[in-house]
Each structure stands twice: as C-alpha cells, then as structure tokens.
Amino acid sequence: MKRGEKMGTLRRLGSVLGAGALVLGTLTVTVAATATAGAASNFKACVVTDTGGINDKSFNASAYQGLLNAAKADPSIKPSYLSSTSSSDYAPNISTFEKKGCGIIITVGFLMDAATAAAANADPSQKFAIVDDAPAAKKSHEVLALQYNTNQGAFLGGYFAAATSKSKIVATYGGADIPPVTIYMDGFVAGVRYYDKLNHATVKVLGYTPPKVCTLTNCAGKGTFVGNFTDQTAGKTIAAGDFSNGADIVFPVAGSVGLGSIAAAQQAGTGHFVVWVDSDSCATKALDAAQCKYIDGTVYKGVTPSVEAAVLSAAKGTFTGGTYLGNLKNNGTGFAYDTTNASAALKAKITSIAKGIEAGTISVNPNSYPVG
Amino acid sequence: MTENMADVLAQADPGSPVERRSLWTRFSSKSPVVLALLALVLGFLIGALVIIFSTNTVLDAWRGIFSSWGAPGHALKVTFDNVGAAYRAMFTGSVFDPSQFWHSIATGKQWDNTLTPLSETLTYATPLIIASIAVGIAFQTGIFNIGANGQAIMGGIAGASIGSMINMPAIVHIPLTLAAGIVGGMVAGSIPGFLKAYTGAHEVIVTLMLNYVIAFFLVFVLLSTPFQLPGQSNDISRTMHSSAQLAPLFGAASGLRVSYGIFIAAAVVYFAWWFLERSSLGFDFRITGNNPNAARASGINARRVIVVVFLISGGLAGLAGVVQVSSTTHYVDGNFLIGSAGIGFTAITVALLGRNRPMGIVWGSLLFAALGVGGRNMQAATGIPLDLATIIQSVVVLFVATPVLVKEIFRLRSSSAQGIQLATKGWGS
Numbered sequence: 001m002k003r004g005e006k007m008g009t010l011r012r013l014g015s016v017l018g019a020g021a022l023v024l025g026t027l028t029v030t031v032a033a034t035a036t037a038g039a040a041s042n043f044k045a046c047v048v049t050d051t052g053g054i055n056d057k058s059f060n061a062s063a064y065q066g067l068l069n070a071a072k073a074d075p076s077i078k079p080s081y082l083s084s085t086s087s088s089d090y091a092p093n094i095s096t097f098e099k100k101g102c103g104i105i106i107t108v109g110f111l112m113d114a115a116t117a118a119a120a121n122a123d124p125s126q127k128f129a130i131v132d133d134a135p136a137a138k139k140s141h142e143v144l145a146l147q148y149n150t151n152q153g154a155f156l157g158g159y160f161a162a163a164t165s166k167s168k169i170v171a172t173y174g175g176a177d178i179p180p181v182t183i184y185m186d187g188f189v190a191g192v193r194y195y196d197k198l199n200h201a202t203v204k205v206l207g208y209t210p211p212k213v214c215t216l217t218n219c220a221g222k223g224t225f226v227g228n229f230t231d232q233t234a235g236k237t238i239a240a241g242d243f244s245n246g247a248d249i250v251f252p253v254a255g256s257v258g259l260g261s262i263a264a265a266q267q268a269g270t271g272h273f274v275v276w277v278d279s280d281s282c283a284t285k286a287l288d289a290a291q292c293k294y295i296d297g298t299v300y301k302g303v304t305p306s307v308e309a310a311v312l313s314a315a316k317g318t319f320t321g322g323t324y325l326g327n328l329k330n331n332g333t334g335f336a337y338d339t340t341n342a343s344a345a346l347k348a349k350i351t352s353i354a355k356g357i358e359a360g361t362i363s364v365n366p367n368s369y370p371v372g
Numbered sequence: 373m374t375e376n377m378a379d380v381l382a383q384a385d386p387g388s389p390v391e392r393r394s395l396w397t398r399f400s401s402k403s404p405v406v407l408a409l410l411a412l413v414l415g416f417l418i419g420a421l422v423i424i425f426s427t428n429t430v431l432d433a434w435r436g437i438f439s440s441w442g443a444p445g446h447a448l449k450v451t452f453d454n455v456g457a458a459y460r461a462m463f464t465g466s467v468f469d470p471s472q473f474w475h476s477i478a479t480g481k482q483w484d485n486t487l488t489p490l491s492e493t494l495t496y497a498t499p500l501i502i503a504s505i506a507v508g509i510a511f512q513t514g515i516f517n518i519g520a521n522g523q524a525i526m527g528g529i530a531g532a533s534i535g536s537m538i539n540m541p542a543i544v545h546i547p548l549t550l551a552a553g554i555v556g557g558m559v560a561g562s563i564p565g566f567l568k569a570y571t572g573a574h575e576v577i578v579t580l581m582l583n584y585v586i587a588f589f590l591v592f593v594l595l596s597t598p599f600q601l602p603g604q605s606n607d608i609s610r611t612m613h614s615s616a617q618l619a620p621l622f623g624a625a626s627g628l629r630v631s632y633g634i635f636i637a638a639a640v641v642y643f644a645w646w647f648l649e650r651s652s653l654g655f656d657f658r659i660t661g662n663n664p665n666a667a668r669a670s671g672i673n674a675r676r677v678i679v680v681v682f683l684i685s686g687g688l689a690g691l692a693g694v695v696q697v698s699s700t701t702h703y704v705d706g707n708f709l710i711g712s713a714g715i716g717f718t719a720i721t722v723a724l725l726g727r728n729r730p731m732g733i734v735w736g737s738l739l740f741a742a743l744g745v746g747g748r749n750m751q752a753a754t755g756i757p758l759d760l761a762t763i764i765q766s767v768v769v770l771f772v773a774t775p776v777l778v779k780e781i782f783r784l785r786s787s788s789a790q791g792i793q794l795a796t797k798g799w800g801s
Binding site: 081085 | 465485488492591606627629696700701705707708709710711712713745748749751752753755757758
C-alpha cells in the first residue's frame with residue numbers, strides 16, 4: 001500500500017515536471033529566438049480596424065487589403081493589424097502600435113475620430129491615416145484624412161439605374177443617417193434626375209429626399225435608414241417593400257445589410273437588381289455567382305488604393321498630412337459593371353458623364369435638376 | 373489567502389485522519405489553486421496546438437520532415453520559435469518586458485514604457501474584478517446572476533449621464549457618479565430579484581433575457597436627446613466632465629492608464645470578504661446557497677435574501693460598469709460592453725475560476741486581463757489573432773469546471789474530496 005503510493009508520487013512528479021519542462025523549454029527557446037529578430041530596418045505599417053474586423057468583406061477588409069497591396073509592392077513594408085472588440089479598445093490599440101514603432105498607423109472609420117485625434121496630438125511626429133474621417137488634431141501635421149466624394153460614383157450608378165430600369169422606379173436606403181452614407185444616396189438621386197433631364201423621363205426614386213446642400217461633413221437628407229450595418233433581415237424587408245411598390249433596382253448603402261436585399265431580389269426573380277456599394281465584391285469573388293446574377297453594378301469607394309498609396313508614401317518618406325479627396329479622377333470612387341445589362345451606347349454615355357463630372361461641367365447636386 | 377471552508381470541514385470530520393501536510397503533498401493534492409494552475413498549463417498547451425495548426429510556416433516545416441535528415445529538427449525549432457514568440461509577446465505585453473526593464477534600470481528612462489503592460493492589465497482587471505465579485509456573491513447564495521452584463525450597462529448609462537450632464541466639484545461629482553452607477557445596476561438587478569422572490573420566476577431566464585432588453589435600451593438612450601452627443605446622429609453619449617472621471621493614478625502625462633479605480637476594486641474585494649465571512653447577513657447568504665431547506669428551517673427569510681442579494685449583486689455590477697466608463701473611454705456608445713467586450717459575461721467565468729471567493733476572483737481577473745492585454749501585443753508582434761487569448765481563457769475555465777479530468781491527466785491524489793466538489797457545486801444543481 002505504502003509502496004504503491006510512493007510509486008504514484010513518483011509518476012505524478014514525472015508528469016508535473018514534464019509539463020513544467022515543456023513550458024520552460026518554450027520560454028528559453030523564445031528568448032533566444034527574439035534576440036536575433038528586430039534588427040532589420042523594416043518599415044512597419046499598421047492598421048487598427050473597427051469592430052467589423054478584417055474579414056467584414058467591406059470597409060475594414062478594403063483598408064487591410066490596401067496595406068497588403070503596399071507590402072506586396074514594397075517588400076520592406078511589414079504589415080500588421082489589430083481589431084477592436086469595442087470602442088474602449090481604440091486608444092490602447094493605437095498606443096500598442098505606437099510603442100511597436102509603426103511608421104504609419106491607419107485607423108478605419110469615423111468612429112475612431114476622437115481616439116485618433118487624441119493620439120496624434122499626444123505624439124505629433126507619429127504618422128496617421130484615417131479612412132472616411134477628418135479628425136481635428138491641431139497639434140499634428142502628420143494626419144492624413146482619407147475622404148471620398150462618393151456622390152460622383154453614385155451619380156454614375158444613379159444614371160445607370162435610371163437608364164436600365166424597366167419600371168422606371170428605383171430605390172435606395174442607408175445603414176445609418178451619417179454623411180458618409182447619405183452622400184452616396186444624394187449622388188444616386190442626382191444621377192437619376194440628370195437622366196430625367198437629358199431624356200425627358202420621369203424616373204422615381206424611393207427612400208431618399210436630398211437636403212439643400214450635401215457635403216462630406218454635413219448631409220442631412222431624409223430617407224429610409226436601418227440604424228445599423230448588420231441587420232440583413234431589415235435589408236430584405238426594405239428591398240421587398242420597394243419591389244412590391246414597383247421598383248426594380250435597389251441601391252443599399254448599408255454594408256452587409258445589403259446582402260438581405262440581394263436575397264429579396266433573388267426571391268422577386270428575374271428583372272430585379274441590386275446596385276452594390278463600397279467594394280466590387282463580385283469582381284473579388286467575395287460574393288458568389290448566384291448573388292452576383294442579381295447585382296448589375298457597383299458604386300465603389302477606393303479605400304484600398306488610397307490606403308496603399310498612403311502606406312507607400314510613408315515608407316518612401318514622402319508622406320504629408322492633410323486631406324486626400326477620392327474622386328472619379330483619382331479612382332477614389334467610381335462605377336463598375338457586374339452584368340451585361342448596359343449597352344455599349346450606355347457605357348459610352350456614362351464614360352462621357354464621368355468626364356463631365358471630372359471637368360466640373362456636370363453638377364452632382366440633385367437640386368441642380370428639376371424633380372422628375 | 374481565503375479560508376477554504378471544505379478544508380476546514382474535512383479536518384473537522386472525525387473519519388479522516390488528521391495529518392500534517394508537507395509542501396509537496398499540498399502541491400500534488402487537488403487543492404483548488406493547484407487545479408487552477410494545472411488548468412492554465414493545459415490551456416497554454418492547447419493554445420500551442422492551435423498556433424501550430426494555424427501557422428503556415430510551422431505546418432510547412434512539418435510537411436517537409438522527410439525531405440532531409442535535419443528536417444525534423446528544423447521543424448521542431450520552427451515550432452518552438454513560433455509558439456515561443458507568441459507566448460513571449462503575450463508575457464511582455466501584459467506583465468513586463470525584461471529588455472525594456474533593464475533599459476529603464478540602466479538609463480533611468482522610459483519607465484512609462486516599462487510599466488505600460490502592467491498598467492494595461494490592471495486597467496482591464498479593475499472593472500472585471502468588481503463585476504466578478506458581483507457574480508460571485510450571487511453564486512455563493514445559490515443565485516445565478518447571468519444578467520451582470522446588463523446591470524453593468526445600466527450602471528454605465530446612469531454614471532455617464534450624471535457624469536456628463538451635471539457640473540460640480542470632483543469631490544462631490546465622483547462619488548455621485550459612482551453612486552448613480554450602483555443605483556442603475558440595482559434597478560436592473562431588482563427586477564429579477566423581486567420576480568424570483570414573489571413569483572418564483574427562474575432568475576436565469578429573467579436575467580439572461582433582461583440583457584437583451586437592456587442592450588436595446590442602451591441604443592434607445594443613446595439616440596434620445598438629452599443623452600446623445602449634440603451634433604451627432606450616431607449612437608454615442610456626451611463625454612463625462614473631467615470632475616467625474618477616475619483620473620490616471622500617475623497623472624495623464626504619464627501615459628499610463630491605470631486609474632484610481634483600483635482602489636475602488638480593492639474596497640469591493642474587502643467588502644465582499646467582510647460581508648461573506650464576517651457579517652450575519654452574509655452568513656445567511658452562504659447558508660441559503662449551501663442548503664436552502666436548512667436555511668428555511670432555521671428561520672432565514674428566503675425572500676429577503678433573494679431580493680437583497682440581487683440588489684447587492686446588481687449594484688456591484690453597475691459599479692463595474694461606471695468604473696469602466698469613467699476610467700477608460702469617458703463616454704458610452706452603441707457597442708459598450710456588447711459582444712466579446714461584455715465584462716458581465718467574462719465575470720461569470722472568472723467567478724468560476726476564482727471559486728466565487730474574493731481573492732480567487734482577484735487572481736482570476738488578473739489572469740484574464742493579462743491574457744486579453746497580452747493577446748493584443750501578441751497579435752501586433754506576431755500576427756497571431758488575439759482570439760487565441762480567448763481560446764486559452766475558455767480552455768482554462770473548461771478544465772477548472774471539470775476537475776476530474778485534470779486529476780486524471782496529472783494523476784493527482786485526492787486529499788480533500790469535498791474541496792473538489794465545491795468548485796462546481798451549485799452550477800446546474
């Protein structure tokens with residue numbers, strides 16, 4: 001009895017020591033491994049995402065893709081990212097990257113405005129780029145605001161929708177009543193009204209009434225808003241309602257909520273379409289073929305190329321703070337065709353409209369055109 | 373350390389021989405501390421497996437082990453390099469970085485960088501300790517307060533409102549803000565308390581469902597006029613005045629975020645210990661938790677116990693919420709304590725890990741906070757997603773909840789069988 005107990009003790013000792021040795025082994029190897037790393041003169045570029053994370057197939061994913069593209073173009077760039085689980089993570093995530101010696105920190109989304117401004121003011125030499133926002137960091141000249149005049153791209157989308165709609169009724173809705181969303185809807189309505197003016201048509205737009213003025217910081221149009229960017233059921237209900245009211249094309253400006261509208265188009269059947277938003281997910285295969293059958297075009301926001309350009313310039317040392325304004329000219333926004341619904345003549349017309357917007361001869365303010 | 377009731381009971385039991393326990397027998401026994409530590413070891417081992425199977429360079433090295441004589445050794449080295457780098461980053465990001473530490477010692481500079489990891493861990497642990505004590509006190513009474521998260525949100529809303537909409541000197545403002553948080557949590561806690569006491573509604577269902585109600589109430593509040601930040605259309609509250617904020621312990625200029633909140637957490641821990649071990653009401657609570665029938669037979673008013681425990685638990689959870697707001701963001705927004713940021717849910721696992729005892733909860737909270745904070749540093753340094761920290765946390769809790777499994781894996785002797793049972797007593801009974 002006593003003897004058996006002793007053996008048991010020894011065996012226990014063995015297993016506990018074994019586990020301990022494993023852990024210790026890991027630790028010692030580590031110390032040796034990290035001592036050699038970190039000597040190279042790499043340029044660290046870092047993205048802090050919002051709560052969507054890098055796999056949201058939209059906004060955060062596009063920003064991270066821009067970072068990866070930059071790293072591919074310039075092998076000395078070492079990319080890394082941190083996702084925020086809540087808004088209380090913004091500040092510590094940014095400061096973690098500051099301590100890691102990131103040459104540029106990209107923050108994604110206007111919700112990170114305050115955290116980015118505070119960090120930039122506290123360390124004026126740290127380079128920042130923030131997507132879709134212009135923070136008021138007075139003490140720092142190293143903050144680049146990446147903003148996009150998406151009403152220009154949406155204008156083309158609106159023209160396209162009005163031209164291809166059979167019922168001559170189109171619809172739009174937004175995820176939240178915030179300027180980065182409403183500016184899309186504003187441009188869409190303007191494009192439809194421009195079509196009306198040129199062709200003496202009366203295409204109706206459901207879901208948005210433009211305000212007098214619409215800018216990147218103030219665009220208080222009235223319309224249909226879901227209240228978030230995740231509720232796909234709401235996206236389905238709204239689009240199904242639009243279809244039953246006679247619309248045959250819906251333009252959801254609501255991130256993944258729009259997936260619900262694709263489902264509604266699939267249910268309504270042939271002849272019902274969605275104009276997709278933000279990133280051309282059919283071209284990148286983020287959406288599958290069954291979904292893309294019902295997406296006839298995408299109004300995109302050039303988050304990826306602008307982030308890529310910001311990172312590359314920071315790595316080269318040519319980075320300057322200020323504002324980058326994405327427009328049709330620099331491919332910061334635009335319209336991409338996902339089906340063959342557009343005739344060659346229509347495509348040519350849209351190209352010439354784009355030229356007109358670039359030149360400033362065509363206004364993207366919906367109030368410039370009579371209501372159709 | 374806490375007094376282990378079961379050990380006392382075991383020694384008082386005339387059937388068990390009284391023996392002096394050496395350090396080794398203590399260590400090789402199934403004492404709760406040893407079990408928790410072994411669970412941690414298992415957590416790190418399983419975490420290492422996850423790293424191995426999700427890191428392409430490691431997998432590639434193992435795929436090629438038959439290509440040359442040196443390949444297996446190389447594969448082992450790559451494995452240890454990757455796993456080691458991950459865990460090292462976790463440690464240096466949450467406790468301290470030796471090289472940074474020696475740099476500070478040698479030059480006397482950059483002490484802020486040296487202390488940041490500890491400061492961050494304490495910042496995360498502070499509200500977690502308070503929330504876990506809230507859950508732990510309820511569990512000790514046999515009450516499952518799954519709604520601590522909702523109660524913490526209510527506390528955060530109440531505290532942020534008082535903190536942002538009134539102007540007064542800090543000496544009055546801070547206590548008033550904290551009190552508002554406690555009251556907010558109490559209001560949320562009293563609903564399931566009264567429902568259970570007077571209608572017999574099961575508190576698990578009520579508290580769990582109230583979390584959803586409160587999450588939507590949060591959105592409603594943040595979008596209504598007096599609370600919403602003026603000039604904003606998204607769901608965000610006004611910012612608390614500096615007189616209502618829990619200031620950083622070493623001043624805002626230090627860059628260290630650890631705040632005076634840790635003193636509040638310490639006071640809560642002392643209160644919980646005193647309440648459960650020294651007060652007569654706390655004694656009633658524990659008797660009710662251990663044996664409700666005996667409690668009723670000895671004249672303890674069960675209704676009063678249920679209502680009071682929900683008020684205390686809800687109030688503490690609310691305090692956790694307001695401490696979280698006033699020591700970190702200073703505002704509440706739509707994802708405040710929502711999803712994986714919900715400390716009220718983490719608190720349930722921490723209370724289990726700490727066996728519902730105040731000091732156990734302190735260690736459990738520190739561990740969970742260190743894993744979370746270290747996980748961020750690990751992701752920044754090695755690219756391994758910080759979800760790995762969540763995996764380790766979950767595995768630790770899984771093993772702590774199944775002591776028999778740990779006992780079998782490490783072949784521990786059973787020196788105090790009751791001690792083991794107590795770890796999970798009340799969970800699901």
